[in-house]
Amino acid sequence: MDLITKSVKGTQDVLPKESYKWQFIEKIMREEANAHSFKEIRTPVFEHTELFQRSVGDTTDVVQKEMYTFNTKGEDSITLRPEGTAGSARAILEHGVYNDGYPIKAYYFTSCYRYEKPQKGRLREFHQFGMEVYGAASYFADAEVICAADSIFKRLGVKGLNLEINSIGCPNCRANYHKALKEYFAEHTSELCETCLSRLEKNPMRILDCKSPICSKIAEKAPTVLDYICDDCREHFEGVKKCLDSVGIEYTVNPTIVRGLDYYTRTVFEFVSSSIGAQGTVCGGGRYDGLIEELGGQHTPSLGYAIGIERLLLLLEAQGIEIPAAPTCDIYIAGLGEKAQLKSFELVKTVRSSSLSAECDIVGRSLKAQMKYADKIGAKFSIVLGDSEIESGKAQLKNMETGEKTEISLGENFFSDFYNVYIQSQFAVK
Numbered sequence: 001m002d003l004i005t006k007s008v009k010g011t012q013d014v015l016p017k018e019s020y021k022w023q024f025i026e027k028i029m030r031e032e033a034n035a036h037s038f039k040e041i042r043t044p045v046f047e048h049t050e051l052f053q054r055s056v057g058d059t060t061d062v063v064q065k066e067m068y069t070f071n072t073k074g075e076d077s078i079t080l081r082p083e084g085t086a087g088s089a090r091a092i093l094e095h096g097v098y099n100d101g102y103p104i105k106a107y108y109f110t111s112c113y114r115y116e117k118p119q120k121g122r123l124r125e126f127h128q129f130g131m132e133v134y135g136a137a138s139y140f141a142d143a144e145v146i147c148a149a150d151s152i153f154k155r156l157g158v159k160g161l162n163l164e165i166n167s168i169g170c171p172n173c174r175a176n177y178h179k180a181l182k183e184y185f186a187e188h189t190s191e192l193c194e195t196c197l198s199r200l201e202k203n204p205m206r207i208l209d210c211k212s213p214i215c216s217k218i219a220e221k222a223p224t225v226l227d228y229i230c231d232d233c234r235e236h237f238e239g240v241k242k243c244l245d246s247v248g249i250e251y252t253v254n255p256t257i258v259r260g261l262d263y264y265t266r267t268v269f270e271f272v273s274s275s276i277g278a279q280g281t282v283c284g285g286g287r288y289d290g291l292i293e294e295l296g297g298q299h300t301p302s303l304g305y306a307i308g309i310e311r312l313l314l315l316l317e318a319q320g321i322e323i324p325a326a327p328t329c330d331i332y333i334a335g336l337g338e339k340a341q342l343k344s345f346e347l348v349k350t351v352r353s354s355s356l357s358a359e360c361d362i363v364g365r366s367l368k369a370q371m372k373y374a375d376k377i378g379a380k381f382s383i384v385l386g387d388s389e390i391e392s393g394k395a396q397l398k399n400m401e402t403g404e405k406t407e408i409s410l411g412e413n414f415f416s417d418f419y420n421v422y423i424q425s426q427f428a429v430k
């Protein structure tokens, strides 16, 4: 069979037999978000291009090279979201959510789109889980979001993840740092890539984040931001460290982290693994105190992080961490002959309406093949219905694991008979 087309380069399908892994991770993330009183926000997959130019920053790799931007028929410039923060900040502002009081705590699951060179851990469509806090200036907020990300990784059993933190200062102290960077990079103008040359005047910090080997080599010896931050920023950074120490979260200070998006101020952090190759950053985040103002709102100290879900899955796989398999079928009701099949169809409906999972034949299998299928899908119980069961109104409920059989009614008491045995099996000592 020739396919009419294949999936687009840099995209991935999550097939039915794999999706339980995503659901499990998402469940842990939601639970952790709830534990920290964050509520879900959902925003559109596309936004006005201007939003990302203003927030992510027009000298960043994301905006300069990676966005999927197109014009609509009405000639508006639209961009598929490359990250989750800009859209959520826009929504918070647009709907005046701040009127409900601060802090606003939101979490999201989003697909993101970046035109990058596809490779292990780097896709063109990928997914993020993120947490955001708006209206929280204290360093306790920084520590709180770092703790939340840390708990997710710990609950998933991830090992050897390094939390690296840094402070990139505020606009006040950044000015001095920019000056120092400009002076340093001015000595290397003949070697810098074209994009970095254009960044030199406007935003020299972006050069530190350039992926070109020559620029990154030059950047290694550049002045470090921690030598330039002001007393307030230093105090804030010390506060974050103090909080992390107090709850026993280990970290290293990495003065070279600047993050690839312009909206960051003060604290920035990454969770990095050495188990999955070059794309080892599974989580990135930090403070963006100027973002809401940049989008036209009042000054609103804010912060957050995002975890790349595909990278997290790679990491779990690389570390051999098993994700609990999806729930299997609670009962398979096999039927031989039309009457029996109609009865199975009726009985599975009864089971399903009580939120247990039940299956009967929908593909026209023989009885033997139906039982083989019940085994394959790991049904916990089964019943075989033929003419004699229909006549007597009774059938044998078989526990597929122990082989134990119990007679149950096919009439009004069917569900309660089944449920009694089912519940007992759940508490049976294995």
Ligand code: ATP
Binding pocket: 083, 114, 116, 121, 122, 123, 124, 125, 126, 127, 128, 259, 260, 261, 279, 281, 282, 283, 284, 285, 306, 307, 308, 309, 310, 311
């Ligand atoms: P990188 O330095 O790896 O390009 P980034 O700084 O661009 O990452 P962020 O914008 O901070 O990444 O996004 C947060 C997280 O989203 C990353 O830590 C990573 O786990 C994930 N991520 C980013 N880009 C991609 C991508 N192209 N494919 C898969 N996951 C990605």
Ligand code: MG
Binding pocket: 260
């Ligand atoms: Mg990137």
